[in-house]
Amino acid sequence: LGVPTQSAARAVTIMKASSTAHIGETNTPALGGTKFRKMETAQGDCSALVAEAASYFDRVISAVS
Helix, strand or coil: CCCCHHHHHHHHHHHHHHHHHHHCCCCCHHHHHHHCCCCCCCCCCCHHHHHHHHHHHHHHHHHHC
């Protein structure tokens, strides 16, 4: 598509950070700035889900690179 692989990998890395922050409830107004958005989620330990989602992003990054 004409997008350099380095740029595509960086974009996926940013998506990974954003997604894992939302899943793990580690997003804060200080980190999000004007784009901060709090979503209603079930309370509990989501560390396994964060790790699984992160591994999928890592697979995409390795496939792109």
